[in-house]
Amino acid sequence: MKISNLVCRLLATSVATAALFAAPAAAADKPIRIGLVSFLSGPAAGPFGVPARIAAEAIVESLNAGTAPAPYNAIGFSGVPIELVIIDEAGGATKQVAEFRNLVERQQVDFVIGYISSGDCLAIPPVAEELKKLTVLFDCGTPRVFEEGTYKYVFRTRPHATMDAVAGARYLLDTRPDLASYAGINQNYAWGQDSWNDWTAVMSVLRPKAEIVTSQMPKFGAGQYGAEISALMQSRPDVIHSSLWGGDLEAFMLQSTPRGLFRRSGLLLIAGEPNLHRLVGNIPDGTIVGARGPHGVFAPKSALNDWLRSIYRARTGLDPNYPAYSAAQAFLGLKAAYEKARLDKVRNATPMGAAEGVKEGMEEAYKMPSTDEVIAAFEYLTFDGPSGKVMMKLGKGHQAVQGTAYGTTRTVGGQIKIENIKYYPVEQVQPPEGMSSIDWIKGGLKPGKW
Amino acid sequence: MKRERTVVILTIVLAAMLVFAPFLPNWTMFLFTVALCYGIVVLGMMLLIRTGLVSFGHGLYYCLGAYAAGTLEPLFGITELAVMLGSAVAICAGVSAILALLLRRYRDIFFAMLSLAFSMILYGLLVKTSSLGSTDGFNVTVKTMLGVHIAGTAYERYLIFAVTALIAWVCAVLIHRYLNSHRGRLAEAIRDNELRVEYMGASVANTIHLNYVMSAILAGLGGALMAVSVGHIDPEMAYWTTSGEFVFISILSGTGSVLAPFLGATIFESIRSFAYEYSPNTWQMALGAAMLLVIMFLPGGLWSLFRRSGRSAM
Numbered sequence: 020m021k022i023s024n025l026v027c028r029l030l031a032t033s034v035a036t037a038a039l040f041a042a043p044a045a046a047a048d049k050p051i052r053i054g055l056v057s058f059l060s061g062p063a064a065g066p067f068g069v070p071a072r073i074a075a076e077a078i079v080e081s082l083n084a085g086t087a088p089a090p091y092n093a094i095g096f097s098g099v100p101i102e103l104v105i106i107d108e109a110g111g112a113t114k115q116v117a118e119f120r121n122l123v124e125r126q127q128v129d130f131v132i133g134y135i136s137s138g139d140c141l142a143i144p145p146v147a148e149e150l151k152k153l154t155v156l157f158d159c160g161t162p163r164v165f166e167e168g169t170y171k172y173v174f175r176t177r178p179h180a181t182m183d184a185v186a187g188a189r190y191l192l193d194t195r196p197d198l199a200s201y202a203g204i205n206q207n208y209a210w211g212q213d214s215w216n217d218w219t220a221v222m223s224v225l226r227p228k229a230e231i232v233t234s235q236m237p238k239f240g241a242g243q244y245g246a247e248i249s250a251l252m253q254s255r256p257d258v259i260h261s262s263l264w265g266g267d268l269e270a271f272m273l274q275s276t277p278r279g280l281f282r283r284s285g286l287l288l289i290a291g292e293p294n295l296h297r298l299v300g301n302i303p304d305g306t307i308v309g310a311r312g313p314h315g316v317f318a319p320k321s322a323l324n325d326w327l328r329s330i331y332r333a334r335t336g337l338d339p340n341y342p343a344y345s346a347a348q349a350f351l352g353l354k355a356a357y358e359k360a361r362l363d364k365v366r367n368a369t370p371m372g373a374a375e376g377v378k379e380g381m382e383e384a385y386k387m388p389s390t391d392e393v394i395a396a397f398e399y400l401t402f403d404g405p406s407g408k409v410m411m412k413l414g415k416g417h418q419a420v421q422g423t424a425y426g427t428t429r430t431v432g433g434q435i436k437i438e439n440i441k442y443y444p445v446e447q448v449q450p451p452e453g454m455s456s457i458d459w460i461k462g463g464l465k466p467g468k469w
Numbered sequence: 470m471k472r473e474r475t476v477v478i479l480t481i482v483l484a485a486m487l488v489f490a491p492f493l494p495n496w497t498m499f500l501f502t503v504a505l506c507y508g509i510v511v512l513g514m515m516l517l518i519r520t521g522l523v524s525f526g527h528g529l530y531y532c533l534g535a536y537a538a539g540t541l542e543p544l545f546g547i548t549e550l551a552v553m554l555g556s557a558v559a560i561c562a563g564v565s566a567i568l569a570l571l572l573r574r575y576r577d578i579f580f581a582m583l584s585l586a587f588s589m590i591l592y593g594l595l596v597k598t599s600s601l602g603s604t605d606g607f608n609v610t611v612k613t614m615l616g617v618h619i620a621g622t623a624y625e626r627y628l629i630f631a632v633t634a635l636i637a638w639v640c641a642v643l644i645h646r647y648l649n650s651h652r653g654r655l656a657e658a659i660r661d662n663e664l665r666v667e668y669m670g671a672s673v674a675n676t677i678h679l680n681y682v683m684s685a686i687l688a689g690l691g692g693a694l695m696a697v698s699v700g701h702i703d704p705e706m707a708y709w710t711t712s713g714e715f716v717f718i719s720i721l722s723g724t725g726s727v728l729a730p731f732l733g734a735t736i737f738e739s740i741r742s743f744a745y746e747y748s749p750n751t752w753q754m755a756l757g758a759a760m761l762l763v764i765m766f767l768p769g770g771l772w773s774l775f776r777r778s779g780r781s782a783m
């Protein structure tokens with residue numbers, strides 16, 4: 020084979036590849052494209068990713084039809100319909116960074132809504148800043164995102180995970196004032212470690228005398244919990260803290276309930292809400308459950324809540340869980356910011372008395388708002404979500420806060436009901452601006468000014 | 470003369486990439502950067518495969534390189550690219566030189582499993598280190614390149630791409646030279662018959678040791694460059710699925726030439742990326758199908774397309 024021959028073949032391959040790479044031509048008057056990144060495969064797909072995707076699709080369909088309740092009854096965003104581009108979040112942060120770039124540059128989406136994994140939520144923001152693309156993190160929990168960084172283009176429309184431990188501990192001590200000991204079973208990866216560290220820090224402030232009898236850290240996806248259950252049974256804690264979720268949680272409950280673990284000890288599930296409906300018959304009455312925000316069963320009745328429940332039920336036959344509420348919150352928050360930006364534009368564009376400039380001003384105003392204008396409207400925005408008011412008050416106006424709720428389960432007629440629901444306002448469960456979560460907890464959980 | 474052909478092609482490809490990259494859309498440039506990083510790692514895998522050893526644990530050095538580069542900032546406040554890459558090379562060389570003392574005694578599945586075990590030990594250690602963010606990992610930033618400030622500039626992406634391409638070129642040329650050297654040719658001889666190699670008076674253990682260390686350095690470099698271009702690292706880089714991906718690309722590429730890993734990595738990244746876009750629910754299936762097709766119709770890897778005339782392109 021000669022060099023020229025080889026070069027020819029290489030060239031032919033690269034031409035064929037280049038044809039694939041041709042970017043879709045941008046058309047005028049197009050809908051607003053929103054990239055949605057959510058787990059469609061892997062363990063997080065079932066409890067989190069797929070419910071979020073279903074909710075997003077239902078919400079977009081309803082918004083485009085203009086059937087959402089006020090103040091979201093305008094079609095799409097300010098009358099422009101929305102189009103979803105959905106990609107899978109599986110594969111790890113390296114692939115997600117590449118896919119984020121592809122979403123923005125190849126698919127030319129206008130906004131990105133996504134990310135359930137905390138690792139992805141840490142990796143994406145610097146890239147969003149580089150590409151100057153407004154990105155709404157919708158479900159991940161780690162407080163590190165805005166406590167370690169300051170971002171212009173990145174927002175998170177659900178509260179961060181600190182409230183899980185803080186409100187959980189408050190609820191536990193409110194309902195069991197005599198609590199003397201506790202244990203934990205959490206997965207040995209970032210989420211489980213952070214959850215347990217927050218929990219022990221909060222408990223050492225709120226109930227310093229309570230004894231930690233054991234901390235079990237099975238690996239993620241372990242599936243078998245025989246040894247951990249034995250250790251928990253032997254140590255006889257008053258209550259067991261757990262941040263298990265999805266298949267791991269189901270496996271743990273299936274293995275521990277028949278062994279009678281919960282006849283001795285109470286149970287507090289930080290992330291039990293998303294697959295609560297699958298635990299019927301395997302969850303003891305009196306289990307404490309939260310949803311990081313008053314989502315799902317905790318959501319107070321409102322027109323928006325009824326709307327989300329009905330469109331979600333129409334697609335799945337199930338009630339929406341908290342990832343579905345998170346997705347709704349991201350879409351509605353972005354819509355609220357977008358429409359506020361547009362309204363601000365129209366208001367500012369009609370200067371009284373300056374007749375000369377009116378025409379140009381109105382033309383300018385009827386253009387859709389730029390990313391910078393949407394950002395300006397989004398910062399420190401307060402908007403209505405299906406679970407109540409959401410305030411973008413942390414992270415210099417980029418991180419949402421909400422109150423939260425905890426309750427206890429009771430199985431009635433084959434269905435799990437939540438009762439004794441207690442709501443905790445923002446100042447009791449979230450650190451104030453400028454203070455890291457762990458400093459706030461260690462400093463005694465003093466309510467900030469909101 | 471024949472062996473210079475590969476170097477000529479490598480140089481043409483490098484020059485073409487450096488010249489045309491600024492005109493490519495950003496995402497394409499990023500895709501090539503990622504493919505080059507994978508290509509460097511797989512180049513090292515190829516070296517071992519030619520020796521008859523398949524490592525299912527090259528994620529170990531890939532991750533070690535990334536963490537060696539990435540932890541310099543939190544530990545010492547160093548954000549200079551050259552130092553980060555140097556640290557990755559030094560640490561991977563050191564660790565692999567020690568592990569090779571054990572690993573060079575094993576072959577086949579035992580080598581594969583033992584290397585897998587070492588990578589999972591690193592994974593386990595990193596997952597338990599919450600000061601490094603456990604499974605969430607942490608962000609990596611490069612502020613200067615040889616003392617010149619590049620962070621946040623318009624040409625940052627291009628420079629990182631160019632450095633990656635240049636390093637890939639250097640690695641490919643050196644490995645190509647090595648494969649054609651006396652010691653380099655021993656690799657295939659060892660794969661075919663170790664006993665004869667020993668009778669010829671060459672040391673099998675030393676050759677494997679050297680190849681292993683070189684391949685670890687390449688994996689470390691690939692990992693460090695990946696850390697720098699992606700901007701985030703996590704223990705997933707040492708997880709067995711990452712190592713599996715390298716084996717996947719190695720099989721896809723074939724071991725015929727030092728060009729093969731880069732071609733294979735580019736095609737792998739492209740398939741994956743477009744599969745994400747066009748079939749978000751079944752992208753894994755697209756990759757699996759590509760793998761099956763290659764195994765069935767191109768058992769020598771994609772590179773066999775370029776050497777149908779029968780003689781080795783080497």
